[in-house]
Amino acid sequence: MNKDILHENRVHGNITFPMGVYQVIEDESHTLFDYHWHEETEFLYMQEGTAVFWLGTIKHELQAGDALFIPSGTIHAGFVADLSTPCLVYAIVFDLNLLSGRTYDVIQSKYIDPLLEQTLFLPSLLKPHTFWENSLIAELVSIVEFFEKKPVAYELLIKAKLYNLFAGFIANLQEIPQDQPITTNIYKIERLKKVLQFIDESYPLRIQIKDVASVIAMSEGHFCRFFKAMVRKTPMDYINTVRINQAAKLLSHSDKKVIDIAMEVGFENPSYFIKLFKWHKKCTPSDYRKLEKQKNLPAL
CATH class of the missing domain: 1.10.10.60 (Homeodomain-like)
Incomplete structure (x- = not known):
C-alpha cells in the first residue's frame, strides 16, 4: 500500500527541524480528526475538555491534563466526548529521526533505533497520577509553549524536552501497565x-x-x-x-x-x-x- 497517497498532506516543520505543534479544533460533527495516519510520531496533550481517541481499535478516554503517545504509522482518530465543555487539544508531531545523532553511539543503538523500528513499545496513555507522569506531561506543555513563543534557541530546548520525554518513558517502563497491542484487529x-x-x-x-x-x-x-x-x-x-x-x-x-x-x-x-x-x-x-x-x- 502506498501510504503517501493517504498521508494527511501536511509538512511538519522543515527538513532541518521536522516538527510542528498544532491546536486541534473540532468540526461541526464534534470530530477532532478523522481516521488517518502519518509516518511521524505524535503526542496529544488535552488542555481542556474530554475526548475519545482511537489508536487502531483501541479506545482511550482523555480528560484535561492527560496526554497520549501515538507511534509512527498508527491509524488514529479523535472525537469530543463531552459537548457541554470546550475542548482544547494540542498535537505535537515530529519525525523521530530528529533525535538521531550524527554518530552511531549507545544512545542511537540502545534507545533511538528501537523506537524507530518499533521494537521498543511504549504505553499510549499518560495521566497525572504519579510524579513521573506529571513530569512527562509538564515536558509536553513546555514544548507547546516553546514552539508558540519561539524564544532564543527554542529548537534546542524542544529537542532536549523530547529526549527527556523518552528517557522518562523508558526509565519507568516497569511501572507502566502495558497497553493492549495496537495490532489487535x-x-x-x-x-x-x-x-x-x-x-x-x-x-x-x-x-x-x-x-x-x-x-x-x-x-x-x-x-x-x-x-x-x-x-x-x-x-x-x-x-x-x-x-x-x-x-x-x-x-x-x-x-x-x-x-x-x-x-x-x-x-x-x-x-x-x-x-x-x-x-x-x-x-x-x-x-x-x-x-x-x-x-x-x-x-x-
Whole structure:
C-alpha cells in the first residue's frame, strides 16, 4: 500500500527541524480528526475538555491534563466526548529521526533505533497520577509553549524536552501497565486503510457506496455498518468531508472560481456544494476565501 497517497498532506516543520505543534479544533460533527495516519510520531496533550481517541481499535478516554503517545504509522482518530465543555487539544508531531545523532553511539543503538523500528513499545496513555507522569506531561506543555513563543534557541530546548520525554518513558517502563497491542484487529485496520486510500484517490470522481464496498469485497449493507463502527461517520459523510476540506485548500491557495472548485473536488451540483460547505465551515466558500486572505495580510 502506498501510504503517501493517504498521508494527511501536511509538512511538519522543515527538513532541518521536522516538527510542528498544532491546536486541534473540532468540526461541526464534534470530530477532532478523522481516521488517518502519518509516518511521524505524535503526542496529544488535552488542555481542556474530554475526548475519545482511537489508536487502531483501541479506545482511550482523555480528560484535561492527560496526554497520549501515538507511534509512527498508527491509524488514529479523535472525537469530543463531552459537548457541554470546550475542548482544547494540542498535537505535537515530529519525525523521530530528529533525535538521531550524527554518530552511531549507545544512545542511537540502545534507545533511538528501537523506537524507530518499533521494537521498543511504549504505553499510549499518560495521566497525572504519579510524579513521573506529571513530569512527562509538564515536558509536553513546555514544548507547546516553546514552539508558540519561539524564544532564543527554542529548537534546542524542544529537542532536549523530547529526549527527556523518552528517557522518562523508558526509565519507568516497569511501572507502566502495558497497553493492549495496537495490532489487535489488524485485519480490520488494514481493510479500513484500503478504503480510506481509495477515497483519497477517488474523491474527485462520482463515487457510489457499492464502489467503495467492493474495494474490500463487502456488501453495501455490511460495509456501511463496518465503516460507521470504525470511523463514526457514514461513508458518504466521510467522502464529503474530504471533498470540503480539499475545497477549502483550493479556496485558500488558488484564484479558481467557486463553481470550478466544486466540480474539481467531486460536487456536480454547485448549490449543494455551497450548502454543505456552509454547514462544515460556518460560512460560504466566497466568505471563507475572504477570511483566509485577510489572515495572510501583512501586519501594519
